[in-house]
Every structure is written in C-alpha cells, then in structure tokens.
Amino acid sequence: MPSHVFADRPAPQPPERETVDALITRTRRLRGDLDAVRRDSVSIDDDVQGRWHRALCDLAVHQLDDLGTHLGQLKDGLPADGTDGPRDEYFGRPAFSEPLSDARPGSLISRVGSAEWNLITDEMSWSAEVYQIFGRPPEKGPLSLDELPSLLLPDDQTRLTAMVTDCLVDGKPIDGEFRIIRSDGTLRTLHMMGEPVLDSDGCTASMWAVLRDVSDLRRSQHAVRQSQDTLQRRQRIASTERQVAVELQRSVLPHWRGPVRLAHSDRAALDLAAHYLPAAAPTLIGGDWYDAMELPGGGSLLTVGDLTGHGVSAASGMAMLLGALRGMAVAGIAPGPLLGHLNHLLEASAQPALGSAVCCTYDRSTRTLAWAQAGHPAPLLFRGGAGRVLAPPSGALLGAAPGAAYGQAEVQLLPGDLLVLHTAGLARRDALDESGPDRLLALALRFAATGTAEDCLRVITDECGETERRDDACVLVARVPGAGSPQGRPAD
Incomplete structure (x- = not known):
C-alpha cells in the first residue's frame, strides 16, 4: 500500500534494521527458554493445576511464535510481487504469506492482511491475506463497507458499524474485534486496526485497516481462563471440605x-x-x-x-x-x-x-x-x-x-x-x-x-x-x- 497521511499523526518512519534484528534475537532466546519450561510441564500430574500450567505455557509459546513471525515481516517488508516472502529461519514458516491451512498443528500464528476502502472513487483493495482470512475467493473481489457486516454475527454487526462510523465521521482510529462466519461455515474471530486517510483538504478520503485472525489465540486464552476458574473453584471447595473435616474431627x-x-x-x-x-x-x-x-x-x-x-x-x-x-x-x-x-x-x-x-x-x-x-x-x-x-x-x-x-x-x-x-x-x-x-x-x-x-x-x-x-x-x-x-x- 502507498503511504498515507493519518488523521492523528504523521506517517511513521520505518524502524532501523539493527533494532528489529535485536528484537528477533531476544524473542528467539526467550522462545527457547520457554520451550524448556513447557517440556518440564509435561511431567506435572494431569490434574486441573497441571492442565492450567500447560495451557499457560502453550499460550505463551504461541504468542512468542506470533511475535517472531511478525518481527520477521517487519524486517523483510512487503513483497513487491505479492508472492510468498522469505521464511523465518527460526520459526520455520513463511514470514508473510503462509496459507492458514498450512499452519502447524496447535499454532496460533495468524494471517495479517491489509485493506483499503476509497470513499471518493469507491475503489476497494484487499491483500491476498484478507481474502484468506475471510475464506473468500479473490475472483469475487473485496466486500464494501456496507457489505462487510453481512458476514458478522448479529451481535457484532452494530459494533463494527459503530467503529467504521466513528472512523469516517469523527476521525477516530479503529481497534476492535468481531466474529464472522466464513463460506465454509467456520466461525472466526478477527481483530481490526485502522485509521482514516485524509486528503489535502483534511477531509476523509479513504479508510485503511489491518485485519488479523485471532481465533486460535482467543480459544487458547479461553482455555486458560476456564482452567484457572476450575482450579480456583476446586480450591474453594477443597478449603470448605477441609474446614468441615476439621470441625467434624474436633466435635468427635x-x-x-x-x-x-x-x-x-x-x-x-x-x-x-x-x-x-x-x-x-x-x-x-x-x-x-x-x-x-x-x-x-x-x-x-x-x-x-x-x-x-x-x-x-x-x-x-x-x-x-x-x-x-x-x-x-x-x-x-x-x-x-x-x-x-x-x-x-x-x-x-x-x-x-x-x-x-x-x-x-x-x-x-x-x-x-x-x-x-x-x-x-x-x-x-x-x-x-x-x-x-x-x-x-x-x-x-x-x-x-x-x-x-x-x-x-x-x-x-x-x-x-x-x-x-x-x-x-x-x-x-x-x-x-x-x-x-x-x-x-x-x-x-x-x-x-x-x-x-x-x-x-x-x-x-x-x-x-x-x-x-x-x-x-x-x-x-x-x-x-x-x-x-x-x-x-x-x-x-
């Protein structure tokens, strides 16, 4: 995408390559340390606390994988021809355009794509990743802002409409999540971040957004919360049972x-x-x-x-x-x-x-x-x-x-x-x-x-x-x- 003039700040300058390399190195080192912790968690007894421990380890590993892949994308930049970018040598997957169906089992690495809707020319532009996120064939073309809510769950349609309206009318940035039902019947959770793009007169000319599929990440977070809730509930029950046992013993x-x-x-x-x-x-x-x-x-x-x-x-x-x-x-x-x-x-x-x-x-x-x-x-x-x-x-x-x-x-x-x-x-x-x-x-x-x-x-x-x-x-x-x-x- 060409660079834009944003509503609330000037276009950011690209980060220095040495800074990104240092972040990648630190992420790889932390990923290796966390792998060791995750392997140790396998030996924990298969009870609620053990499952919660492993779920947290898995979530942290997946999030570091996600960070490593996106840092690789940041380092290599957008491929000029739209084809697969270089593979990240540590995380072992394409740095930018890996198909969702090819992700390794259990991975939370999500597709990140960009989209732009031009309000003046009515032109719409989706990257290949956005088509894959929505499960939509590229030959059908992108969806307009009016058509987009049709794929959302009814409870989320009002939220998306409000975010888009605030962006186009009031110049507010977009940062929120919504759920869609793809053509194959699967439910996905998407995270959208975007901003209005102003013309030379300061009027909103278009809206751009970055979309990310966070379905697996949210499921993993939900599993961690469920395990933690179950653990806390069992701890409360155990504490109550112990008090009852103590009182019964003392009474006898x-x-x-x-x-x-x-x-x-x-x-x-x-x-x-x-x-x-x-x-x-x-x-x-x-x-x-x-x-x-x-x-x-x-x-x-x-x-x-x-x-x-x-x-x-x-x-x-x-x-x-x-x-x-x-x-x-x-x-x-x-x-x-x-x-x-x-x-x-x-x-x-x-x-x-x-x-x-x-x-x-x-x-x-x-x-x-x-x-x-x-x-x-x-x-x-x-x-x-x-x-x-x-x-x-x-x-x-x-x-x-x-x-x-x-x-x-x-x-x-x-x-x-x-x-x-x-x-x-x-x-x-x-x-x-x-x-x-x-x-x-x-x-x-x-x-x-x-x-x-x-x-x-x-x-x-x-x-x-x-x-x-x-x-x-x-x-x-x-x-x-x-x-x-x-x-x-x-x-x-």
Missing part, C-alpha cells in the same frame, strides 16, 4: 487438656493423656481417632484407630465408627466381638473403606486389660524402665474380610505400668521408615523418669511430633497409678 475427639482420670475420687483409675498430631499438608485431615471413656460397672474403654482416606469422607466415617464403638462398649460387648461388629458395619457402609483399630477394656478392680486389634499396631507396655510390644491376637483390617473373627488377649497390669496406644503414622519418619515401634520403645528410660501420663505424652510429642509429618497420627497414654502416684483431673 475428646477435648482433653492435661492429664485425665476417668473415675471420680478413685485412686485405681487410669491416668490418661492423648494427642492428635496433624500432617504437614493442611489438606490431609484423616480418619485417625483416640478415645477413652468410663464404662458401666467400673471398667474403662481405651481405643485408637485409623480409617483410610482423607477429608470429609474419612472424618465422617471415623465419626460413624467411633460412635458405634462407644455404643457397643457401653452395652458390654467385649473387644474381640466388638471389632467383628465394626467390620460388618464398615462392609455395609455406603462408602466402602478400610480401617484399623485397637480396642481395650480395663478392669480397675483387677487391673486386667482385655484387648483386640484389627490390622493395627499393638499397644506398647512399659514397666521398670523397659518396654515391649504386646503379642497381638488375630485380627484383619476392618472392611477387608467379610465375617472375619477377631481374637482377644488379656494382660495383667501392675502399679506404675505405662500403656501407649498409637496409630501407624506416629513413629514413622517417612514412607520408607520401617523402624516400627523401636523408636517408641527407645523412650522407656525417659518414661520411667516421668510422673504422669501427660509427662510421658510430652516426651512422645517431643520425639515424634515433627512439623513435616507425612500423615496425621494419634497417641493415647495410660498410666496405672501406684502408691503416691499423682492423679489427673476427672474427664469432662
């Missing part, structure tokens, strides 16, 4: 503060302390529980357990199991049969899951502990500065074996004995840690130097309560009082 687990005894004014009552240790990741609210309660007839219930999973489902399942366990214990069902009933309950649940548990009843009149376990770490007994793991009776994971039978064992406790019940994640440093109970058994001498269950619990949390826990855990400590042993306060 006993709110003990300091040492506890279950029987009022009874020096034979157990001295108790318990603690829940959360995982480092705030979203990993699991189904771990601890509980102790006084039973009719003078006995006491001690239990810890863990239900698989995390979040609301695990916390609600834990609440269901713990409620059932309390009810059956109050009804006088012994630990072995009790776990059998819990196993059946978990099998019949609408949300199948697996669980582990240890259930104990303590008769303070005889100092006898009866206990059963379901795929759970056995209680640890500390006596006289030494510790051991109680030999576990048979018992499968809850929910794993229909009709499973659970054995029951008994052990005679002595004044001053210390009993530690815990879930599997308490003493494990990481997923590969196979030390089992050894880490807790090594604390035997430190336990012997303490006076209350709360002191023993503090020793355990100092040793095992790391801030970077992989999973949450529960621990319950019960000390059999001896002569002169301090007593805890009654349970709430």
Whole structure:
C-alpha cells in the first residue's frame, strides 16, 4: 500500500534494521527458554493445576511464535510481487504469506492482511491475506463497507458499524474485534486496526485497516481462563471440605487438656493423656481417632484407630465408627466381638473403606486389660524402665474380610505400668521408615523418669511430633497409678 497521511499523526518512519534484528534475537532466546519450561510441564500430574500450567505455557509459546513471525515481516517488508516472502529461519514458516491451512498443528500464528476502502472513487483493495482470512475467493473481489457486516454475527454487526462510523465521521482510529462466519461455515474471530486517510483538504478520503485472525489465540486464552476458574473453584471447595473435616474431627475427639482420670475420687483409675498430631499438608485431615471413656460397672474403654482416606469422607466415617464403638462398649460387648461388629458395619457402609483399630477394656478392680486389634499396631507396655510390644491376637483390617473373627488377649497390669496406644503414622519418619515401634520403645528410660501420663505424652510429642509429618497420627497414654502416684483431673 502507498503511504498515507493519518488523521492523528504523521506517517511513521520505518524502524532501523539493527533494532528489529535485536528484537528477533531476544524473542528467539526467550522462545527457547520457554520451550524448556513447557517440556518440564509435561511431567506435572494431569490434574486441573497441571492442565492450567500447560495451557499457560502453550499460550505463551504461541504468542512468542506470533511475535517472531511478525518481527520477521517487519524486517523483510512487503513483497513487491505479492508472492510468498522469505521464511523465518527460526520459526520455520513463511514470514508473510503462509496459507492458514498450512499452519502447524496447535499454532496460533495468524494471517495479517491489509485493506483499503476509497470513499471518493469507491475503489476497494484487499491483500491476498484478507481474502484468506475471510475464506473468500479473490475472483469475487473485496466486500464494501456496507457489505462487510453481512458476514458478522448479529451481535457484532452494530459494533463494527459503530467503529467504521466513528472512523469516517469523527476521525477516530479503529481497534476492535468481531466474529464472522466464513463460506465454509467456520466461525472466526478477527481483530481490526485502522485509521482514516485524509486528503489535502483534511477531509476523509479513504479508510485503511489491518485485519488479523485471532481465533486460535482467543480459544487458547479461553482455555486458560476456564482452567484457572476450575482450579480456583476446586480450591474453594477443597478449603470448605477441609474446614468441615476439621470441625467434624474436633466435635468427635475428646477435648482433653492435661492429664485425665476417668473415675471420680478413685485412686485405681487410669491416668490418661492423648494427642492428635496433624500432617504437614493442611489438606490431609484423616480418619485417625483416640478415645477413652468410663464404662458401666467400673471398667474403662481405651481405643485408637485409623480409617483410610482423607477429608470429609474419612472424618465422617471415623465419626460413624467411633460412635458405634462407644455404643457397643457401653452395652458390654467385649473387644474381640466388638471389632467383628465394626467390620460388618464398615462392609455395609455406603462408602466402602478400610480401617484399623485397637480396642481395650480395663478392669480397675483387677487391673486386667482385655484387648483386640484389627490390622493395627499393638499397644506398647512399659514397666521398670523397659518396654515391649504386646503379642497381638488375630485380627484383619476392618472392611477387608467379610465375617472375619477377631481374637482377644488379656494382660495383667501392675502399679506404675505405662500403656501407649498409637496409630501407624506416629513413629514413622517417612514412607520408607520401617523402624516400627523401636523408636517408641527407645523412650522407656525417659518414661520411667516421668510422673504422669501427660509427662510421658510430652516426651512422645517431643520425639515424634515433627512439623513435616507425612500423615496425621494419634497417641493415647495410660498410666496405672501406684502408691503416691499423682492423679489427673476427672474427664469432662
């Protein structure tokens, strides 16, 4: 196109070649760096955040491709014969007149063409690229400004008419987008930039415009927005679910503060302390529980357990199991049969899951502990500065074996004995840690130097309560009082 006198500024001078070359070099370098980032994003888990990350990388790469191609066009100028210009050696495509159908898959490189409508002679001039953008055969000639809106969606016709009117009447530059339906039925989004061209008397003689097909770019941007909206929505849901799980867990687990005894004014009552240790990741609210309660007839219930999973489902399942366990214990069902009933309950649940548990009843009149376990770490007994793991009776994971039978064992406790019940994640440093109970058994001498269950619990949390826990855990400590042993306060 010949140069024009623009309505709001003089014709720009062509940029210096060295400046464009420097921009091309910088764009190529940035494109290579971004390629590396995009390759790394392939290894990200295929979740919403991963898809959003890859979508952003793809969009940035495509926009740099677009920038590189247009800088190449700026460097080489408009081909005099209208044929294909030179290819850009880095971006691997013609610098100016590559057909849209030949663009590489996934590319957002768009055709850029120019058009002019002469208001005095009614002549119209479209570059070859504009014909390709509109999907219009060149032999049909260009569309007039009056005919152009016929290709637009109805919602966009008024917008284009207003832009053209403002340009021709008020001398305002054009900068806007509209959507067209091409003859092949495809919907395309075009971006138009243009200005009125004035004659020597300052009147509008013609209008010129640069048109660009931005359909793929807008689709990619839309995909990024959708992924981001989905990610934010899921984050809000996850935050809400976590809060519900935390509140449910807090409402179920006993709110003990300091040492506890279950029987009022009874020096034979157990001295108790318990603690829940959360995982480092705030979203990993699991189904771990601890509980102790006084039973009719003078006995006491001690239990810890863990239900698989995390979040609301695990916390609600834990609440269901713990409620059932309390009810059956109050009804006088012994630990072995009790776990059998819990196993059946978990099998019949609408949300199948697996669980582990240890259930104990303590008769303070005889100092006898009866206990059963379901795929759970056995209680640890500390006596006289030494510790051991109680030999576990048979018992499968809850929910794993229909009709499973659970054995029951008994052990005679002595004044001053210390009993530690815990879930599997308490003493494990990481997923590969196979030390089992050894880490807790090594604390035997430190336990012997303490006076209350709360002191023993503090020793355990100092040793095992790391801030970077992989999973949450529960621990319950019960000390059999001896002569002169301090007593805890009654349970709430």
